[in-house]
Amino acid sequence: MTKIFDTGNAACALAVKAANVDFVAAYPITPQTSVVEKIASYVANGEMQAKYLSVESEHSAASAVAAASAVGARVFTATSSQGLLYMHEILHYSAGGRLSMVMTNVNRAVCAPWCLYVDHQDAISQRDTGWIQFFAASNQEIYDMILLAYKVTEEVNIPVMVNYDGFLVSHSSMPFDTLEQNLVDKFLPPYEPSWRLHPKWGGTFGNVTPSAEYVPFRTSLNADMKRTGQVFLDFSKEYEKLSGHLQSGHFEVYRPEGATHFLLSMGSMGKEMELAVDTLRKQGIPAAGLRLRIFRPFPEEALNSILPSGAKLLVFDRNMVYGSMGGVLLQEAKASLFDRKDSIRVTGISLGLGGEDLPASLLVNKAKEMMEVLK
Amino acid sequence: MKIQDLSSLEYILPGTGACAGCSSTIGLRIIGKALGENAVCLMTPSCAVASMGMTPKTSYTFPALNICFASAGAAAGGMSMALDSLYEKGRLKGEKPVVFTWVGDGGTYDIGFQGLSGAAERNDDFIHFCYNNEAYSNTGVQRSGATPQHVPTTTSPSGKKMPKKNVPLLMLEHRPPYVATASLAYPMDLYRKVEKAKKMTGFRYIEIHMPCCTSWKFPASETIKVSKLAVQTGSWLLWEAEYGKLTINAPTASLVSGQKEPKPVEAYLKAQGRYNWLWKSPQQAEYLEGIELNIRQELDFMNGRTRL
Numbered sequence: 001m002t003k004i005f006d007t008g009n010a011a012c013a014l015a016v017k018a019a020n021v022d023f024v025a026a027y028p029i030t031p032q033t034s035v036v037e038k039i040a041s042y043v044a045n046g047e048m049q050a051k052y053l054s055v056e057s058e059h060s061a062a063s064a065v066a067a068a069s070a071v072g073a074r075v076f077t078a079t080s081s082q083g084l085l086y087m088h089e090i091l092h093y094s095a096g097g098r099l100s101m102v103m104t105n106v107n108r109a110v111c112a113p114w115c116l117y118v119d120h121q122d123a124i125s126q127r128d129t130g131w132i133q134f135f136a137a138s139n140q141e142i143y144d145m146i147l148l149a150y151k152v153t154e155e156v157n158i159p160v161m162v163n164y165d166g167f168l169v170s171h172s173s174m175p176f177d178t179l180e181q182n183l184v185d186k187f188l189p190p191y192e193p194s195w196r197l198h199p200k201w202g203g204t205f206g207n208v209t210p211s212a213e214y215v216p217f218r219t220s221l222n223a224d225m226k227r228t229g230q231v232f233l234d235f236s237k238e239y240e241k242l243s244g245h246l247q248s249g250h251f252e253v254y255r256p257e258g259a260t261h262f263l264l265s266m267g268s269m270g271k272e273m274e275l276a277v278d279t280l281r282k283q284g285i286p287a288a289g290l291r292l293r294i295f296r297p298f299p300e301e302a303l304n305s306i307l308p309s310g311a312k313l314l315v316f317d318r319n320m321v322y323g324s325m326g327g328v329l330l331q332e333a334k335a336s337l338f339d340r341k342d343s344i345r346v347t348g349i350s351l352g353l354g355g356e357d358l359p360a361s362l363l364v365n366k367a368k369e370m371m372e373v374l375k
Numbered sequence: 376m377k378i379q380d381l382s383s384l385e386y387i388l389p390g391t392g393a394c395a396g397c398s399s400t401i402g403l404r405i406i407g408k409a410l411g412e413n414a415v416c417l418m419t420p421s422c423a424v425a426s427m428g429m430t431p432k433t434s435y436t437f438p439a440l441n442i443c444f445a446s447a448g449a450a451a452g453g454m455s456m457a458l459d460s461l462y463e464k465g466r467l468k469g470e471k472p473v474v475f476t477w478v479g480d481g482g483t484y485d486i487g488f489q490g491l492s493g494a495a496e497r498n499d500d501f502i503h504f505c506y507n508n509e510a511y512s513n514t515g516v517q518r519s520g521a522t523p524q525h526v527p528t529t530t531s532p533s534g535k536k537m538p539k540k541n542v543p544l545l546m547l548e549h550r551p552p553y554v555a556t557a558s559l560a561y562p563m564d565l566y567r568k569v570e571k572a573k574k575m576t577g578f579r580y581i582e583i584h585m586p587c588c589t590s591w592k593f594p595a596s597e598t599i600k601v602s603k604l605a606v607q608t609g610s611w612l613l614w615e616a617e618y619g620k621l622t623i624n625a626p627t628a629s630l631v632s633g634q635k636e637p638k639p640v641e642a643y644l645k646a647q648g649r650y651n652w653l654w655k656s657p658q659q660a661e662y663l664e665g666i667e668l669n670i671r672q673e674l675d676f677m678n679g680r681t682r683l
Contacts, residue, residue, distance in 0.1 A: 022457060022460040022461060022464065022466070023453065023456060023457040023460050025449070025453050049460075049463075049464060050460060051456045051457065051459055051460040053449075053452060053453055053456050053497070053499075054497065055449050055452075055453075055493060055497075056449075056489060056490070056492070056493030056496075057449075057489065057490070057493070059445060059446070059449070059490070060446070060448070060449030060489075060490050060493060061449070063442060063443065063445075063446035063449040063450040063453065063490070064449045064450060064452060064453025064454075064456075065453060066442070066446075066450065066453075067417065067440060067442060067446075067449075067450035067451065067453045067454035067457070068453045068454055068456070068457030069457075070440055070454065071415070071454055071457050071458055071461065072461065072466075072467075073457035073458075073460060073461055075457070089443050089445075090443060090446070093442070093443055190466065197415060197438045197439075197440050197454075198415065198438060198467070198472065199412055199413050199414065199415065199437070199438060199472050201438065202438055203433075203438060204427070204433045204435065204438065204439040204440075204441070205438075205439065205440045205441060206440060206441035206442070207424070207427065207428065207429060207430045207431075207433060207441055208424060208425060208427075208429050208430070208441075209429060209430035210429055210430070213429075213430050213431065
């Protein structure tokens with residue numbers, strides 16, 4: 001184990017290097033750029049035995065890694081914001097095609113107007129592409145989640161997106177522990193797919209498909225997506241045992257003891273929320289923090305089991321679903337809790353868009369406003 | 376080598392959904408024989424994809440990835456580089472397969488052009504085949520960047536106003552290892568070019584003129600005849616280039632050098648129903664003169680370009 005003090009993007013690049021990736025294709029975009037710069041330098045100086053393709057767009061980056069995955073390579077790409085939107089077509093293609101892939105998306109607002117700072121609109125716009133989505137909130141979590149992402153994608157054959165907040169996490173230096181290479185290799189043996197697009201294996205991929213044959217493709221993707229929640233927990237346990245890095249499951253739960261009010265969020269806001277919870281507790285309000293770590297598949301059962309009867313759920317969304325009650329997490333949470341027979345109350349707001357600063361004091365005030373709504 | 380000497384192995388099996396007289400299928404048949412068994416294909420939405428057979432059946436014997444429309448260049452480049460990585464690391468053993476694309480003019484001239492230009496500039500290691508039938512034939516004949524001037528399609532009902540792009544020339548000016556044009560009427564020239572490209576590494580581009588009986592409106596039995604007329608009239612030029620160094624191939628060479636006059640273009644146009652309106656048009660003389668002038672200019676340009 002080596003203790004490193006560096007940025008979130010550096011943690012990401014180090015994990016990709018450790019994962020013995022075969023092929024990387026990427027296009028630069030702020031704030032993702034230093035991830036791909038570092039990987040390009042690892043490949044150039046021989047630290048990483050991989051090929052790096054400097055493509056001319058994100059659509060091409062996604063196309064290149066999808067096709068590389070089809071021949072059985074362990075692949076990586078990274079993007080942000082508009083780049084992720086430009087990949088959208090290939091996101092559907094690669095999930096539908098059951099290609100094992102890992103991508104980092106450094107969350108950033110989408111245009112118009114142009115904005116360089118964080119929100120989650122880019123990622124939530126890809127909710128229904130069939131990709132698994134993790135959300136990391138610290139550099140340690142980025143490092144661990146990249147390795148977990150490869151383990152998961154190669155088990156369920158569904159691509160994984162590892163998200164973390166632009167600048168707030170991507171460009172913040174914090175200490176994190178890397179893993180000895182022999183332990184990474186033990187956790188992630190070389191990728192041996194069941195099939196490759198290659199003359200030795202034969203077969204075609206993605207032909208025109210009649211409805212009757214199309215339906216099982218979709219239902220099996222959905223079934224495996226649902227299974228992924230448990231796969232993620234199992235591999236997290238395995239990783240924790242191997243690395244000694246604590247893994248907190250679908251949610252990181254902060255101060256749940258005796259809590260009646262649960263403050264749900266994802267990304268770095270979830271870390272700031274811990275300070276807000278401390279303040280509320282000091283004021284006599286039994287609050288707890290819930291930081292979502294896996295957005296797709298949405299951990300419906302875990303949310304239900306965490307919330308006790310009579311709990312009040314306050315949802316903080318760093319995204320907006322235009323024309324609806326708020327953000328995506330609010331919708332997901334409400335849908336997940338709808339069948340509860342006990343009296344769970346839920347409300348939420350969208351905030352922090354385009355990198356709007358979210359100090360704990362603001363989160364405390366917003367929480368109190370929502371408590372008024374639920375009175 | 377004569378056409379009778381080609382391998383009797385077939386890479387396109389009976390039962391494709393292609394139209395009778397389909398030029399794309401004839402071309403792919405010849406290319407399969409030249410590339411052999413160790414090849415991987417990428418295709419973008421087109422007639423070839425629509426006619427290869429529906430899941431779980433296929434009439435193509437080579438492994439094929441049906442990727443998205445704009446993706447040919449990046450996907451083929453990425454796949455080829457990933458194979459390099461896997462062979463270098465010893466994860467795959469033996470000889471790396473040839474990576475090739477089979478893409479129509481829409482996927483080459485229009486929606487796929489950016490990715491293809493990127494792949495050519497990076498010198499990605501694959502052969503891009505453009506089968507150019509001068510329209511979106513698969514979706515019922517809409518205009519593409521390869522549709523010639525004046526040709527009516529369902530989206531240019533009164534005839535296309537502007538001339539076609541010259542993508543083989545644009546590819547030539549990327550100066551990649553190999554760029555060539557070919558015609559089904561000269562199958563051994565096509566075969567030779569594929570064999571030559573197969574032995575090279577880096578970005579290789581071969582565009583084949585593909586008269587389409589369904590959208591150009593001629594009898595299915597006349598695909599080769601129309602292909603030949605295109606070359607004889609100078610409407611389609613045969614050439615090849617290595618790293619930008621251009622050579623004109625027979626029989627186009629004698630037209631370019633001026634040794635021989637091209638056949639009058641009417642013979643080519645009259646073989647196609649898509650030009651039927653021209654013979655009733657009051658602008659017939661003006662249009663014909665424009666078409667012939669354009670042929671002459673292209674021949675002159677290529678003559679000059681050979682000297683660079």
